[in-house]
Amino acid sequence: MIKVEQISKSVREKSPAGNRAIETSILKGISFAIGRGDFVAVMGPSGSGKSTLLYSVSGMDQVTAGRVVFAGINLTEMNEESQAGLRLHKMGFVFQQAQMLKNLSLFDNLILPGMVAKKEKPQVIRNRARDLMKRMDIEELGGRDIREVSGGQLQRASICRALINKPEVLFLDEPTGALNSEATDQVLNILAALNDEGMTIVTVTHDSRVAVRAKKVIYLRDGEIAGGKELPAGANREQELDDWLKRV
Template sequence: MNIRLEQVVKTFQSEGGAYTALKGIDLEIGAGEFVAVIGKSGSGKSTLINMITGIDRPTSGKVMVAGQDVHALKRSRMAVWRGKNLGIIFQFFQLIPTLSLVENVMLPMDFCGTYPSRDRKRRALELLDRVGMAEQAGKMPSAVSGGQQQRVAIARALANDPPILVADEPTGSLDSKTAESVFGLFRTLADSGKTVVMVTHDNDLAQKVRRTVVVADGEIVSESVLQAFPRLDIDQLSQLQPLLGRREYPPGAVIIREGDEGEEAFIITRGEVEVSVRGADGRETLVNRLGAGQYFGEIALIRQVRRTATVRAAGTEPVELAVLGRSALRDILGQSDPTREDMDRLIRQRMEELALHGLRGRHA
């Protein structure tokens, strides 16, 4: 994996006491992925990015980037390692105002010595051409627009040909047309094999990337939860995250049993489960098999009936579940009409499946 975070915790100390911005983050991003990191203000997404870039250090946990334990590096080596492996793009460009645009792009090469001196200006001009700024190369940053400065910042981030680009709100101060153009550059870079990690508050842009990581209350919302409830917005996901419990069952264990009262629904985050119903002859009939990103147990909560299906952990590995109580499920459905419609549709489908097995009227 190109980027791997293992149980990363970050706690800040202040006069008002301790504040934990990241709460045991586990995250893997593969080489060549284009990932958007989204979340509400204060969710921890920028702190997460600062862990990857080495700008900040975790209170505990490990951060591996391009095979390097980032925070095992001495500070004297950190800047050079960062310059060679990471291209960092900030929201407000941070170009050196006293240097021309081409000199700004040359700066990382001068610092890291990655290219011979005689080749650096030529490479800088090529990169400026790549982002449509070659004709402005001799100008000072103040002489070009914000969108043009951001393009130069992208060229500068590419100066040492790093395998990873990290952008923190790179379109936050741009108009929608310029933001779309900058986003197109990131997409092209990802298509060429770069790993691109972009923090954004723009849901429309986030939906266009190959993968979205949602940060809420210092935790990453499971991608299985996103798959289960794809039409929840950021605010709703942020409210849902702290309501979710976590549970693990060994292979073969009963998760819910026929005849029990239903007080919880479950989202599968790892592994598979088998759903079975006991027929008139007392034998169990397998009616469904569910995997990560699917949920079960919702019918008893919504229809207010006892469970008449048994669900067991399947396979040979433990099953991991996110657990959602009755009131929390109702709150989420009350806030998201599209999600309620999706769930109603699935309930009807599952009831039809039960009918096919001669079990009409039974609920899971």
């Protein structure tokens, strides 16, 4: 579904003295593939390039070299407007901090991407939002201000919003980083259920509790892939992941 081929990402910054430009490599020739229905977790220390990789794979950030192919479409050859349209219709996004508008109710935030996409009638979008909220056990919160709900509820609402246009892939950047243990478990159970139903999921995380729910783990270090691991089904997943992380 997604092919990442030798992508690199560099940024140019002024030197401390301000008299010349310094080029810093963030990603260095990364290649991997994500199949339809995969659940991939990208791990690595702070500054390893995890979030940059996520944004590059989804077309939110432009790569310096290489290419990303999404469902047969070369993202790196598309202009910004076309990329934005593809993300709206084909991708869903969940971030560590919910990106919602404070002047809209929770429900209106959820339906906004659907109304912008204009793929379906407004009533269809509203009904899907209600169904998603019911599934996430937040159906009674639709009329509330986003500042009136807990972090866990807001993150579940973010997942609803990400799913409103029936995306082909769900991208998440540290989705549980700001949550307590109970809210983390709730979100992880939702993600596991979505993946069981065939949703392709790509998440960046530093938390092994998140990664152990994935089918594949990619470990980044200094902008390069230091290792990859397919997690087996069964009761030994946590131990297998822990042992591998100690070696990678």
